[in-house]
Amino acid sequence: MVICEIEFCNNPRGIFYAGQLISGEVVIKTDKAKPVKAVVLQIKGYAETHWSDTEYDPEDQPNGESFNGHVDYLATRAYLHGSSSSIEVLIEPGTSTHRFACQLPITCPSSFEAALGRIRYLVNVRFVRPWKFDQNFNRCFTVLKVMDLNSESLMLRVPSQVESQRTFYCFPCRSSPLSMRLSLPQGGYVPGQTVPVEVMVTNDSGVAVEEITVKLAMVVIYYSQPLCADTNKDRFVMVQKTGEGVPTKCHKQLTFDLRVPATPPTCFNLCSIIQIGYQVEAEARVKGCHGGQSLHIPVTIGSVPLTRKLQKEPKTWGEDVLPQQLDAKALVLIESEQAGEPPGPPTPWSADPSIAPPDYVEAKHICPDPQKFPQSMKKSMKRIGKGSQEKKRDDISFAPLYGVFDLSNQTEEIIVRPNEMKTEGGYVNEEVEKSTWL
Known part of the structure; x- marks a missing residue:
């Protein structure tokens, strides 16, 4: 033996x-x-x-x-x-x-x-x-x-947002738009860190929004050889939260806290046949037979977190x-x-x-x-x-095992907001002007 x-x-x-x-x-x-x-x-x-x-x-x-x-x-x-x-x-x-x-x-x-x-x-x-x-x-x-986020692009420290509008047809008229805005305070995160996701919904249409869902998704693209002969794709929902809906003729801002789980860093340049990326997605599901409205923002997941101070010469x-x-x-x-x-x-x-x-x-x-x-x-x-x-x-x-950080002290400085009322899966921002709520 x-x-x-x-x-x-x-x-x-x-x-x-x-x-x-x-x-x-x-x-x-x-x-x-x-x-x-x-x-x-x-x-x-x-x-x-x-x-x-x-x-x-x-x-x-x-x-x-x-x-x-x-x-x-x-x-x-x-x-x-x-x-x-x-x-x-x-x-x-x-x-x-x-x-x-x-x-x-x-x-x-x-x-x-x-x-x-x-x-x-x-x-x-x-x-x-x-x-x-x-x-x-x-x-x-x-x-x-x-993947030290401090050594990557300075744009990872900059807030980002994306907006979209949609109208609903009811012959012979067209409704007023349903507008969504998805915002993030920065573009780089590490496992264990909380991503505060803000979703602003202005529903001027006549169709009520039943619920808002926010996800952190990992998208993996696979390549065969010879390169570019064919590709395939996987999508993994790493974390998901659902918040309340938005009635017609109403304006709401919700904040969802998504904690990044154990997951590999973003990788586009080191492996020619497997590429890994991440995105934050928001979807508004509306009533009736109408399709929902969705939008997303790419984010970078690293293995060394951003520090509070900007480094003149980033460590590599x-x-x-x-x-x-x-x-x-x-x-x-x-x-x-x-x-x-x-x-x-x-x-x-x-x-x-x-x-x-x-x-x-x-x-x-x-x-x-x-x-x-x-x-x-x-x-x-x-x-x-x-x-x-x-x-x-x-x-x-x-x-495999991936590093998960405890950044609770740093996270609190970023995401604590005064006068917030927690709802299921998100926060209703009380700082939004009350006159917009109908």
């Missing part, structure tokens, strides 16, 4: 930021001598997409075109026993420990898991056995893109660089004679004491039901622990 455990030094939960150094150890335990051709340690990082345009023939058999994409970000290899030659070696019974270190490229995108695609990082130990199938042990880990975790080439030598084995453990990896907030480290929480959008995955990605899945035996890469079920 062979037992293989994979651990990370000073990082038991396996959470790293792009550009950091990964260090850990592989512990192999055998009860008797084991012949192998090689024991290979690999650290991998890749993005992949897959979906099908399924059609059914008259016999109810699926028949359609499949679309796939794959990009590697990390592909390293080192031999713990043996080599690339076919000569057999013998692993002696007992316990052996192999320490390793690997540099993550600064351009690694954040870990991401969904039904149509994923960005995944893992440590793999493969026993190449003579006259038998290879034996694999894997442990996935989370990699997070460092790494310089903007072109995508790095795969470096097979980025993984090195550490001699056991070397004393002491490698220090814990630094964090993006170590240089700024005003930013408290976040808590790490499992992603909200992860689908816990394997039946909801496409047939191509639906395998016998099980949770990865300290290193477990797997036959295939696709047999691994993994949920």
Whole structure:
């Protein structure tokens, strides 16, 4: 029997930021001598997409075109026993420990898991056995893109708003407009932060608004290869709140507080086949057979929050660089004679004491039901622990962890408003001129 455990030094939960150094150890335990051709340690990082345009023939058999994409970000290899030659070696019974270190490229995108695609990082130990199938042990880990909102566009600090109008036809006349305005105090947020969303509704029409719904949605676009051959899209509602309606000939302003859950940062430039964006959406549902009115504003979700003071020279975790080439030598084995453990990896907030480290929480959008995955990605899945035996890469079920901040003190300064009366899902702003309420 062979037992293989994979651990990370000073990082038991396996959470790293792009550009950091990964260090850990592989512990192999055998009860008797084991012949192998090689024991290979690999650290991998890749993005992949897959979906099908399924059609059914008259016999109810699926028949359609499949679309796939794959990009590697990390592909390293080192031999713990043996080599690339076919000569057999013998692993002696007992316990052996192999320490390793690997540099993550600064351009690694954040870990991401969904039904149509994923960005995944893992440590793999493969026993190449003579006259038998290879034996694999894997442990996935989370990699997070460092997206410091202070280093992004200054427009993230600026309030934004969008307006729309709609009229309703009742032959032979046209009604007065139903006007909506959606406003945000800034354009950048981090998980754990509250987004105060203001919705102003002026209903001069003769159709009553039954309710106002506000959502924070994540929109993911998947690409197949060759690039632009085809695309697919997912939309995840991260948080939603519903407020009261607006009667005819009435004017109301509602404020909804949406708390950003655990979710990956916005990403458009690091992964060529998976792009992640966010938007705040507002919808007014009206009575009768009329369609509702909706509008949205894009927002940026980062991994380092905005500070109160504008920085003259924004901090950067790494310089903007072109995508790095795969470096097979980025993984090195550490001699056991070397004393002491490698220090814990630094964090993006170590240089700024005003930013408290976040808590790490499992992603909200992860689908816990394997039946909801496409047939191509639906395998016998099980949770990865300290290193477990797997036959295939696709047999691994993994949920990344994302940093969630406690910014209650900063949030209160932004969203506390005097003379507000709370309603279900929102606030009615008492500062609106009373003469507009009919």
